[in-house]
Amino acid sequence: MQNEKAKHHAQPPRQSRFCYFLARIVTGFVARFIFKRRFIRNELRGKRGPIVVIANHQAAYDFVNLFGATSRRMHFVISESFYNTLPIKKFLSRLGVIAKQQFQTTIKDIHLMKSVTAAGGILVIYPAGLMCEDGLSTPIPAATYQFLQWLGVPVYMARTSGTYFAMPKWADGLRSGRTYMDIFRLFSAEELREATLDEIKERTDAAMLFDAYREQEELLVEYKNGGNIEGLENVLYVCPHCRSEHTVRVRDGNIIYCEHCGYAEESDKYGFLHKISECGEEIRYVSDWSRMIYDMVRKEAVEGHLDELYTDAEIQMIDGRCCKFVPVGHARVGVDREHFHIDGVLRGEDFSLSVSTANFASLPFSPGRYFEIQHGADIFRCLPTSSDTVMKLANLVKVFYELRAEAPVGE
Numbered sequence: 001m002q003n004e005k006a007k008h009h010a011q012p013p014r015q016s017r018f019c020y021f022l023a024r025i026v027t028g029f030v031a032r033f034i035f036k037r038r039f040i041r042n043e044l045r046g047k048r049g050p051i052v053v054i055a056n057h058q059a060a061y062d063f064v065n066l067f068g069a070t071s072r073r074m075h076f077v078i079s080e081s082f083y084n085t086l087p088i089k090k091f092l093s094r095l096g097v098i099a100k101q102q103f104q105t106t107i108k109d110i111h112l113m114k115s116v117t118a119a120g121g122i123l124v125i126y127p128a129g130l131m132c133e134d135g136l137s138t139p140i141p142a143a144t145y146q147f148l149q150w151l152g153v154p155v156y157m158a159r160t161s162g163t164y165f166a167m168p169k170w171a172d173g174l175r176s177g178r179t180y181m182d183i184f185r186l187f188s189a190e191e192l193r194e195a196t197l198d199e200i201k202e203r204t205d206a207a208m209l210f211d212a213y214r215e216q217e218e219l220l221v222e223y224k225n226g227g228n229i230e231g232l233e234n235v236l237y238v239c240p241h242c243r244s245e246h247t248v249r250v251r252d253g254n255i256i257y258c259e260h261c262g263y264a265e266e267s268d269k270y271g272f273l274h275k276i277s278e279c280g281e282e283i284r285y286v287s288d289w290s291r292m293i294y295d296m297v298r299k300e301a302v303e304g305h306l307d308e309l310y311t312d313a314e315i316q317m318i319d320g321r322c323c324k325f326v327p328v329g330h331a332r333v334g335v336d337r338e339h340f341h342i343d344g345v346l347r348g349e350d351f352s353l354s355v356s357t358a359n360f361a362s363l364p365f366s367p368g369r370y371f372e373i374q375h376g377a378d379i380f381r382c383l384p385t386s387s388d389t390v391m392k393l394a395n396l397v398k399v400f401y402e403l404r405a406e407a408p409v410g411e
């Protein structure tokens with residue numbers, strides 16, 4: 001029934017042949033000269049009929065490596081915040097992208113996505129919603145598996161590796177070097193129909209999850225400026241030795257150390273860390289250090305010592321005219337186990353908002369800079385006065401989601 005309805009009422013977003021052609025040239029250039037993409041497999045080539053491509057998300061420009069994988073035009077689902085703040089919004093809309101809030105899916109979004117496969121097209125989604133900040137994949141929202149089954153068309157996996165190092169979320173700019181793209185069929189339409197949700201989850205997760213540092217151990221790719229870890233202190237904000245928070249700094253571009261106890265590690269050209277202080281144990285992978293911090297936050301939450309986190313922040317919202325986030329006021333913002341809260345003065349008026357955290361597996365953020373709270377079509381970009389808070393808050397949102405998912409039903 002629902003399928004039929006979607007088929008008859010929704011049309012896939014229109015695509016301009018010319019704009020798509022231009023985008024193919026630009027992305028082809030970046031894929032070749034900056035990401036130096038190499039295909040491991042490309043099973044998408046030459047395939048006809050409706051297809052959904054799911055892709056892992058290591059860096060903001062991952063789509064570049066996928067764009068030229070087939071001569072057919074694809075419809076990418078991208079983040080609304082990203083879409084609304086790009087100066088090329090009109091151009092993007094002519095590529096037929098579907099812009100949606102990262103952790104909310106409206107009925108309209110679902111119909112638009114369905115319209116693409118119903119019309120025999122290729123739909124590309126990034127189920128994790130967020131690129132990773134530490135080389136570890138972010139959790140996949142539970143609704144994904146059911147959605148794939150409901151679409152009922154062949155699913156291809158586009159697995160990228162190396163782009164995390166070519167464009168770390170905690171650093172500015174691009175670092176050219178070899179990246180890889182492996183595209184393979186994950187489910188045929190028939191397999192999808194017959195699989196249980198658990199089976200879909202198992203196979204999807206196995207294809208989607210990654211640890212960029214362990215991959216790098218195999219690949220050993222040198223990226224331009226690859227040893228520079230300035231900005232990483234915003235992600236690794238807890239000292240692994242003395243466990244002090246917000247005492248971690250970077251000096252000389254490649255040494256990360258704790259101001260409190262002197263624990264220090266040096267990054268090599270591959271991004272691996274080597275201990276140079278007397279004290280502490282060596283942690284080779286940034287992903288392991290980050291995971292340790294996450295586990296600490298989780299333990300505090302489980303034991304009930306960490307039920308909420310608040311900070312004062314400047315609030316910015318998108319100005320539709322200039323396609324930019326602009327300051328609209330100040331507020332006390334934060335999260336508890338059930339809600340995000342924003343209380344302050346926006347656009348000269350008292351403002352108070354609570355948003356359920358139920359669907360938020362994670363939160364859009366930039367380490368050491370800002371995080372974003374979504375409410376319907378509104379995006380509140382929060383820039384804390386103490387920028388240290390960003391990463392801890394992002395971790396806590398993930399922890400709360402994980403704990404809710406684990407809780408027995410009815411509790």
Ligand SMILES: [Zn+2]
Pocket residue numbers: 239240241242243244247258259260261262263
């Ligand atoms: Zn320390």
